[in-house]
Amino acid sequence: MFTPRMPDSNRSREPDAPRAPCNRRASVDLTGRVLGGRYRLLRHLGHGGSGATIYEAEHVDVRRRVAVKVLDPGLSDADTIARFTQEARAAAALRSEHIIDIIELVCHDTNELVYMVMECLDGEDLAATLKHDGPLDWRRVLSIGTQVCEALVAAHASGVVHCDIKPGNCFRISHGGTDDFIKVLDFGVSCFSGGAATANGRPNSGPVIGTPGYMPQEQLRGGPYDHRVDIFALGVLMFRLLTNKMPYSGGSLFVPRRPASGPIPLRRAAPAVELPDDLETVILKSVASDPAERYQSAAELLDALLAIADTAVEHRLGRDPLAWGERPSAA
Template identity: 40%
Template sequence: MSEPIAKTQPIDAGAQTVRPAEPDAGTPRVDRRLGELLKGTYTLERLLGAGGMGSVYLAQHALIRKKVAIKILAPEYATRPELKERFLREARAAAAVDHDGVIEIHDFGETADGAAFFVMEYLEGEDLAAVIQREAPLPWPRVRDIAVQLCRALQAAHDRGIVHRDMKPGNCFRLVRDGRDVVKVLDFGIAKLQNPDEGVGQALTRTGMIFGTPEYMSPEQAQGLRHDHRVDIYAVGVILFELLTGKPPFIADTFMGLLNKHMFDAPPRPRDIAPHADIPAAAEAVVLKALQKDPDLRFQTMDELAAALVAVDAGVAPEIVPETLRAKPVRGAPMQFRGADAPPRPTLPETTAPAFPAPFAPPPRRLNLALVAGLAGAVLAAGALVLFTQQDPSDRPEATGPKEHVSVADASELLPLPPAPLRRGRRPRPTCCR
C-alpha cells in the first residue's frame, strides 16, 4: 500500500490513532522489524503507517520480487485473543469478497514474536479523504463514477453477508488507471457478518456496542441498536455529501455531539452548503434519501443506490419520504419530587405534538411560585441535594454544523412532571426570605 494507508485503521469509540514517539535529539529512530523475514517469504522494507491496532509495512516477496503491504498487529495486543480475532477477521472478511473494488488479501500468519499479520495488495495512490481536502467540491460526473464503484463493491460484500460499518473517505483508496478514478474499499476490521459461514468467522460485536467513525455513523449505529447493511448506505450518503460540498453534513466538537446530530438533526441540503457547485437537484435528492434517519426509508440495497445515481443524468429523482424526527431530551426542565406511593411518571411516545401537551400544560406563574416555595421547604427539611444542569457544549451555535433546512415540530420525550395539587385550607409555610 502507499503512504495514506496510515489513515485507514479501523476505530471505535475508545480507540485512538497513535503517533510514533519522537526520538531523542541526535538519536535516529530504528524500527526493529525492518529487514525481518516473515514466513520465509516476505521481507519488510519500510513502515508505511501506524494505527490503533497495528502497523503497515511495505514488503517484498522474496522469490517473485512483488511488492505487497503487510499489516502487523501491535505487540501489546498479541496476548488478547478477542483483539487478535478481530484483527484476523479483517483479512477473512476482505478475502471473502471477490470483487475488484475490494482490496485483495494474499496471505496471513504470525511473526517470530507471536504477532498476527496479513498480506494484502500494495496500492499506489491516495484515499478519498486526501482528494476531498484538496479538490472538493468535485464535479457531479466524477462524484457519480466514484460513488457507483463504492456501491458495486459494497453490494458484493453485502451479498456475502458482510457489513463494513466503517465506511468513510479514509477507507476508500483511489488509484488512477487510464486517466480515470478507480476506487477500492479497505479496512473490514469492524465488519459485521450477518450470515457467518465456515472460513469467515463469527461476528464479535453485539447490540449495545458502538463501532465506527462518528462523522459517518447512521442513527441506529450511533445508538448501539441492532443494525444491518443499511448502515453502509447511510455512510455512503455522507461520503456523497462530502464529495459534492467539501463538508460533512454534521459538525460538532465532541464524539457524543456528532452522534446526537445523526440521531436528532435533519441534514442540510447540499445545494445550500455549496451553492456554486452545480449539484443537480436529482443528485441532492439521492443524497438526502440515503441520509434518512429511518433505515426503512433509505435505499434498501447498494444496487438501488447505484441505479439512482445513474438515473440522475436523466433527471430522475428518488422520492424522499417525510419523517418525524425524534426530539432531543429536554434540558433544564424543572425538577419535582414525589413520594414512593405516587403514580409512575407517564411516558410519551415519539410525536410531533407541542412540547407541553394539554394535560401537562405549564401552570400559571403565580401557582408556580407557591409550588416552588413549598418544594423548597420540603427540600431543606429533608436535606436533599440540589442538582444543576448545564447546556451541552456540542449544542452551542459555534460548535454545531450548518443550520438544518427541514422544519420539525419540537416534540419532547422527557416532560416535566405535572405539579402536585395543593391541599385546600393549607398554605405552604415560607422557610426563608430575601
C-alpha cells in the same frame, strides 16, 4: 502502495476521527525483518486499526511488492487478534474489483507475529484527495460513489457490513483508464449479518466502533442496526466530497446531532455547487435519519446512481429564494 501522510494536529477534531479502541501506535519498528521467510518489510507506511502497522514489503523469491499489515505483539490481546482475523477473512471472501485483495493471513508465525498480506496500491485515500482537491466536481463524486456502492453490493451479498465507510477507507488509484479507480479498505470493524444483507437481515448490536461522523443514530446508540448503516455512510461520503461539509451539524464529535428535520440540503451547505437535482435527491435519501426512509439495499442505491449516469443531466442546481428567506425577484 499506500501513500503515507504526515500526522495532522487537527485530525482528532475532524469528522473522520474514529471512535475505536485501536488508535494505538506500535511499540516496535519491524522494518528490515523478513516475515515467514517470504516477506521483507521495506518501509513503514502508516498505522491501521487494532494496533496494526502497515509496511511496504517485497516477496523475497518472486520480488513482488505487497503491503503487509502487522499486529504489534505488545498490543495484541485475544479480542484484537480475533478482530484482525475477521477483517482479513471478510475482505478475502469478497469478490469485487473495488475491494482490496487479501493475499494471505498468518495467524502466528515463528516469531508469534500476526499479519495479513495485501495487494500493493499506488495512490491516495479520498481524505487526502479532499484535502488538496476538494470539493470535487459532481461527475467525479458520482463515479466514486458508484464504485464504492458496487463494493457494498458485493459485501452485503455475502453478509458482510463494512461499518466504517469514510474517505480514509476509500483508496484512489490509476487503473482502467481513470485516476479515480476506487478500492475499499479496512474491514476491521465489519460485522456479519449471518447471510445476504437484505432489509430483513439479522440486526447487529454492540460497542460503538467506527467513525461517528459517518454513523447513523442507530449505530451510534449501539444497535440494533444492519447493512443500511453502510448506505448512510456512503451518502455522507458523497455529501462531503461535494461540499467539504457534513450533512448534519451540531452535537459533538462523538455524538453528531441528527435533527428530526433531516439533513442539511446540499444547496444550503454549498450554494454554488453544480449537480443534477436527482443526485441531491439520492444523497439526501441515503442519509435519512430513519433507516426505513433510506435505500433499503446497496443494489437499490446503485441503480439510482447508474440512472443518473445514464441520463447525464448537467445543469446548475438553482438557488431557491424562498428557502433562503428572500423575496423572489419581480418579473
